[in-house]
Amino acid sequence: MKFRLASSPHQHIRRDTGQVMRLVILAMIPGVLLQTWFFGWGTVIQIGLAVVTAVVTEAAILELRKRDFERALKDYSAVLTAMLLAVSIPPFAPWWVVVIGTFFAICIVKQLYGGLGFNVFNPAMAAYVMLLVSFPVQMTQWLPPVNLAQYSHNFMDALQAVFTGFSVEGFSLAQLKTGIDGVTMATPLDTVKTSLSQGFTYSETIERPIFDSVIPGLGVASSWISLGYLIGGLYLLKQKVINWHIPTSMLAALFICALIMSLVDSDLYPSSIFHLFNGSIIIGAFFIATDPVSASTTNKGRIIFGAAIGIWVYLIREWGGYPDAIAFAVLIMNMAVPLIDYYTRPRTYGHTSTKRKTKNKAQS
């Protein structure tokens, strides 16, 4: 029998980038399905548009940069970016919104910085912020969940609304936005923000129809969608695609901030449960903040990174101008990543820690 000696490294790669990205896309499916259930086919159409734009842009830019575009397309990172952006966009937003956004994400945020692995910012979130800043009207037209909407809409309605702004029967987006009680509906976070500023208390606000669910303070649709992404996120954790550090510290930080403030004044500050399961916190914690390229790379750094995102989200939600803040928080912390990584470099095996070294120096 022959014993073969292979040279180092003896550790083999368990998965290549493409496999990791495909797993993340797979894990997004429950959330996407629930989102489609509550907000109609628009979500699927947006994902389709975004994926096509992303792949075409990626291939074109890689060709321009004289890189091997087939290999880069097979890693599915562009598809994942496109999906993350598409699910953050209102389902009936005009088609050009998602096309401009995806082009920006892939071309400017990712490829101009040097492609996958070199982008400083999370492409999907940078594009989302760009769209939110540029097209505030189109980007805030969330429909009410299907069971609360006055007009139902099917696939053809969604398709036509995305491309022309009107459904097949000729209802405009404003009409489609109308809830069962004939009043235009806002998202849960928006509702709370507005009514708190109008002098209502938090407990009065969550009596509104949009919070018609079993646990008080949860939006009808957003809690289920969050649950879908939570399942996907836990699957990713189990598959060891992502580490526990970022999601845990981020959710914990937000939970603690909200807990403290709601204990201070429960009329003005919504509960922790409200904060965790409304808006995009869960998808943000498991799918967006954990982006291996733009997040911190050391374990201690990941905890700091996640916690800081949680705190930023709370600050911006409570005292900022926008109802939700995942994208802003992630971008702010992306900028801090080099600094965090610098100060949390782990001790190399066999070396003493830097602190001890300085001590020794001081003694000698």
Added chain:
Amino acid sequence: MNEFKELSWQGLWKNNPALVQLLGLCPLLAVTATITNGLGLGLATTLVLIGSNTTVSIIRNWVPSEIRIPIFVMIIAAFVTIVQLLMNAYTFTLYQALGIFIPLIVTNCAIIGRAEAYASKNTIGKSAFDGLMMGLGFTAVLVLLGAMRELLGYGTLFVGANLLLGDWATSLKITVFETDSPFLLAILPPGAFLCMGLIIALKNVLDSHMEQLFAAKTEEKVVQRARVTTES
């Protein structure tokens, strides 16, 4: 004459105050939402540059070097005030649109940079020409940036040109595409940063292309060195 050619090349391309020296970025990024604004501010800056360069050059032999900077700033401030009053008188709407950025020309590092680096050491004619070329280089970038942002943001070109050039210029306005929802990012300062980055990248690409062209030409010219020592 060669000196003047060199000055033009330096000001317009090789040492462009906006693209290479990256000076005066604050007005550059803040006011270039349209071509008209860019052109207006560019021309104002050019006037100030010519005036300050000439004056600094005239008095260069009498200014003690210890206090030259305050004196230069005072000269620049005087010219900025002149330009500001002129714009207030003749292009009032544009004056209002540019707002604080006209008085802020005083703090434009490109101007004091040229006074310090060139005008305080050279003759009047050359200094004035240097001011003109640097100003034109700056204006060109402002106009280009304004065009990019206006096109992306509003889908038009030369909107409001009549504010600067008189009523006949209203007909200059070109509508490239109609839009109800302007692309706000291009109009806001972050868009200016992005466009600026793209222009700088474009310049670098052109530069490297030109270098290759010149390199290819010089290679062709290489002649066999004549043997000056005999073999053996």
